Amino acid sequence: MQYKAVKLVKRPELNITPDLFEVVTLDTRPLQDGEILIKQTHMSLDPAMKGWMMPDKGSYIPPVELGAIMRSSGLAEVVESRNPKFETGSRVMGMIGWTEYAITDGAGLQVVPAGIPADAVLSVLALPGLTAYQGLINVARPKAGETLVVSGAAGSVGSMAGQMGKAEGLRVIGTAGSDEKCRWLEDELGFDKAINYKTADLRAELAAAAPDGVDIYFENTGGPVQHAVYELMNAHGRIAVCGMIADYNTANPAPGPNWMNIIRKRLTIQGFTMPDHVAQFPEIVQKIAAYFMAGKLKYRAHKLQGLESAIEGINLLFTGGNEGKLMVEL
């Protein structure tokens, strides 16, 4: 059977352009013992992908090799199985790549519990939810009553982090790039306040929204939000550094704030990436499923159609054009 896949054939200079990719047609082959054939139904597009395309800078995982299928996580159905761990018809999630089908021994794939809608798997249970949980709960260690600011709050990770913050009894303030996103955060997700960083007097509105200062900053963006929140941090504040999307598309990343405030306020600023925490995934998935079942985690999926829509569509992540978790339906 023939299927399509997308290979990375060139590294980006600055932006992600169609000439970086090549669409190829491949053939399946008979399975060997231990292998499964999976058909991807939903493919996740995430900001980290840009880093995976760039030349090796000693980042946390090596770049995608030129000529290899582009890396991504996704949800798939097991079409055929010669591996007793995976039943035909069951659903799995993991790093599947930009491809319609794949043959694998199942290493790194997790079976997805039945009864959770496909959109929700990628929006809530997959990497964005895991990332939000790790950063908010395990890195920042929130205490009820504290104030949390989430940048990129309408994004896939930010929207989960903010809702987990509400579930933990925090005052939650989000920043996002449009009034529509801000309304969604306040009206649908229950954020105490959402601020449009493109139009607001950022410092004044943040200070007004956080009258007792900021205890936790969940950093997804860098840029002006970073500097404004940093000035408002309380003593013993924690900053979980998850993403710097404002800098992924710049040749010269902007300077960070001076470190005096780190001493004055005894801040802890901690970066994290999920490949370090793979061993904890099953435990974290259970915790997130509990929030989800309790109705604490709402999501919005922004779905593109067809494998090749990823090529242009991934840029929505860097222009703020997506509304909710960006994914491709295959």
Place this chain on the structure above:
Amino acid sequence: MQYKAVKLVKRPELNITPDLFEVVTLDTRPLQDGEILIKQTHMSLDPAMKGWMMPDKGSYIPPVELGAIMRSSGLAEVVESRNPKFETGSRVMGMIGWTEYAITDGAGLQVVPAGIPADAVLSVLALPGLTAYQGLINVARPKAGETLVVSGAAGSVGSMAGQMGKAEGLRVIGTAGSDEKCRWLEDELGFDKAINYKTADLRAELAAAAPDGVDIYFENTGGPVQHAVYELMNAHGRIAVCGMIADYNTANPAPGPNWMNIIRKRLTIQGFTMPDHVAQFPEIVQKIAAYFMAGKLKYRAHKLQGLESAIEGINLLFTGGNEGKLMVEL
């Protein structure tokens, strides 16, 4: 009996100038029950004092009030006691201030074990040693075989942090501002490498001295050393932010590095100040005394003579003019 003290009467604009202070002559009075009269013999001068003179910026301890005796730590002899906790003739250390004598109820004073030379008390057992221990051991949690960089390594805190690093089995690199200081660090204190940041090709020499990268950065200075070390940090590196002396005397503190590296390397950057850890002082003093008794902690005291020498002498800390722990002998 009459004695001299120095009051802070004006806040610094930028530099510490003699007109900020007023030398006054005071009189002792008869002691009440519970009080002691102490005669200060050694008074510590520390970079943090500049912050204590500045207007309140919500720092970790409030500024010295105008008209009050300038704040400092020191070593004193108990001259007269109506407090059973303090014997006449014993030595105490604590926040005594810029004064020759003081009457106090003893709150916050620690009795100093006999047999430790006076210079060593302020150089090793007092705030610099406590600070070095807290930052290196409790914040950065070193493991034998790791590489440590200490900036301001010839300073009172830095020289202790580097030696504790050697005692813990680390590779220790220091930066300092003169060749003479670098020789002292390498030849006397046993640093693996010391780099004169004023004359060296900082990035190249640091990279050469740390062929396996940097696991721990003990930050005393900010400035160009900060940026150069930050680029060399290994995955899961820890940065203990103790001081930013390059910025204490600037109206516009320099920007810090971009935060991308915090994610790429999963760094933890943590600020700390000692007033948060007063409860642990007795425990830390014991640990430091053990290093000292084992001959692991050498020190050099830079002694000024007489109370009023503090007024001009404190600036040695900001010009790098002191050689070793700066103190005033009274």
